[in-house]
Amino acid sequence: MDWRDRLNRFMYGRYGQDQFSKFLLAVCFVLLILSFFIPIPGLGILVLLLLVYVYFRMLSRNVTARAAENRKYLELKDRFLGLFRGGSGCGRVQGENVIFRCPKCSQKIRIPGGKGLVEITCPKCRTKFRKRT
Ligand SMILES: [Zn+2]
Structure with a gap:
């Protein structure tokens, strides 16, 4: 054995x-x-x-x-x-949408959730940033 x-x-x-x-x-x-x-x-x-x-x-x-x-x-x-x-600051889910804040001007931006990594352009200051939804 x-x-x-x-x-x-x-x-x-x-x-x-x-x-x-x-x-x-x-x-x-x-x-x-x-x-x-x-x-x-x-x-x-x-x-x-x-x-x-x-x-x-x-x-x-x-x-x-x-x-x-x-x-x-x-x-x-x-x-x-x-x-x-x-709690990681990647936006609060509100229904189907996720709310992010622009890193430059703090403008609230509503993005449809569940789309993975997306490039977001701030409507106010045109700053581009990437977030996971
Ligand atoms: Zn902005």
Whole structure:
């Protein structure tokens, strides 16, 4: 029996990796890199605890609970990204239209939404700028 069979047998019925685990591992990695530059007390312990948690999740046999955690993570991520998109100053959606402000004269310009990257010409000062709708 080679190591792959052993691993498969060991992982049988266990939860394994998901997006949440990958996210947590990425966080560990970032914190680890950070700790090389800024010595924050307790950061090493935090990374260790996070890693233990990631492995606990991967080896867990309670698949339903782990899947629920992953779903919650994806939901939060979606909400966070939505917040980020809405707050990045790329215009408020009003019905089908998106409202932008000219970077030069602050003139409000209404553009039909959902057209991707468009070049907008300000009707007031003729400044051209690109925005995603
Ligand atoms: Zn303008």
